[in-house]
Amino acid sequence: MPFELAEPRSLREAIASLDAKDPSVRPISGGTALMLMMKAGVLRPSRLVSLGKLGLAGIRTGPGGELRVGAMTSLRTIEKSEIVRKGWPVIARTLRTLANVRVRNVATVGGHLAHADPHMDLPPVLSALGARVTIAGAAGERSIPVEELGTGYLETSIRLDELITLLEVPPLGGRSAAYLKCTTRSADDWPAVGVAVSLDFQGDSIREASVVIGAATDKPTRLAAVERILVGRKLDENLLDEAATQELSVEGDLHGSAAYKKQLIRVYLRRAIHEARAQSR
Ligand SMILES: Cc1cc2nc3c(=O)[nH]c(=O)nc-3n(C[C@H](O)[C@H](O)[C@H](O)COP(=O)(O)OP(=O)(O)OC[C@H]3O[C@@H](n4cnc5c(N)ncnc54)[C@H](O)[C@@H]3O)c2cc1C
Known part of the structure; x- marks a missing residue:
């Protein structure tokens, strides 16, 4: 299917080339995802708006x-x-x-x-x-x-x-952060689950915790219940046991069943917290 390629030179021109009502007009950046969708036939653009000449890199x-x-x-x-x-x-x-x-x-x-x-x-x-x-x-x-x-x-x-x-x-400040990705094929594959933690330690205790997982549902999920358990507590194995047994909402996909992913999250959550602790030292 032929399509128009717009190559605007300013942000204003780029926005004007988009169409609020037409989903077949799409911006294109690297094209790595867009081209795959076009090859698969799930996207048939009428116009692609290249963002390559807007000076948006740096x-x-x-x-x-x-x-x-x-x-x-x-x-x-x-x-x-x-x-x-x-x-x-x-x-x-x-x-x-x-x-x-x-x-x-x-x-x-x-x-x-x-x-x-x-x-x-x-x-x-x-x-x-x-x-x-x-x-x-x-x-x-x-x-x-x-x-x-x-x-x-x-x-x-x-x-x-x-x-x-x-x-x-924002600056990390006193926080230490870790991301662990579990893949079921090569190390650089899409994750079966990804666990990101950002922790602020005060001595051995956790002052602030942010825990977000990927590949578990249809969008990244914050584990607010886990964060509540971690905050204000001393980091030890009992705390990790408590955090890892929280009920999770997880959907299965090509990379693993929901039950398998839940078990991966329990294991990788502990590991990510340990890694963040090691970073903080
Ligand atoms: C072989 C392969 C393996 C991959 N493995 C992984 C992996 O392990 N982990 C991972 O995280 N990702 C993985 N990816 C996905 C990869 O991260 C994305 O394809 C890539 O980041 C998309 O960036 P892009 O600039 O190419 O986007 P594009 O393909 O240009 O655009 C993607 C979408 O975003 C829209 N868009 C583009 N730029 C903008 C903008 N500035 N504002 C608004 N909308 C915009 C487009 O219209 C399109 O809908 C993989 C991709 C490939 C091809």
Whole structure:
């Protein structure tokens, strides 16, 4: 099926090239997910709006010490960035086993977040870290937590005539964070489950906890009950037993049944908390 390719040179022009009422008009960033959907015939665009000439790539820190990553920055650039490695090492570590280097060279962080496949590795990590995205549309910009981006399987709260332009991640401060991905095939496969934790320790006790899992339901899931158990308590095996026995809502898929995933989460949650503890030392 033929389609039009628009290559706007400004954000305003790009937004004007989108269509609030027509889902067959789509932005394209790296194209790694979009092209697969087109090849599979699930997407037949009438127009693709390339974001390649908008100057949306780059990594820097903001006035509050936050990480600011332009939407068109490739996943590989983020993985290799000294700023990210020093200030947010969990993001660089997560990227090392996200797909393969060929995909990471091309895929962008904006496309990654907009795609909203619940198996993706970065959304749980960024949600656990309290990251936000800036979304631009004809009426201006809005900023929302990454956690509120996904609304269902491949569905987001981004309107058809809006674009993600920026990712912002607050400084880690005293927190330590870990992401563990369990794959059932190669290490860089899509996860059967992914567990992200961000913990703030005060001595041996946990002052603040953020726990978000991926690949368990149709969007990343915050384990609020687990967080409540962890906060204000001393980290020991009894606490981990208690945290790991919480009831979870999990759906099975090609990577494993719901029962199997629940068991994986119990095991990987303990491991991720231990890893965050080790990082904090
Ligand atoms: C072989 C393979 C293996 C993979 N394995 C993994 C894995 O292990 N873990 C993992 O997390 N991911 C994995 N992925 C998915 C990969 O992370 C995504 O394909 C990629 O991040 C999408 O980014 P992109 O820039 O290519 O997006 P595109 O393909 O360009 O776009 C994806 C979607 O987002 C929309 N979009 C793009 N940019 C924007 C924007 N700025 N604002 C609003 N909407 C936008 C597009 O219209 C489209 O709907 C894999 C992909 C492949 C091809």
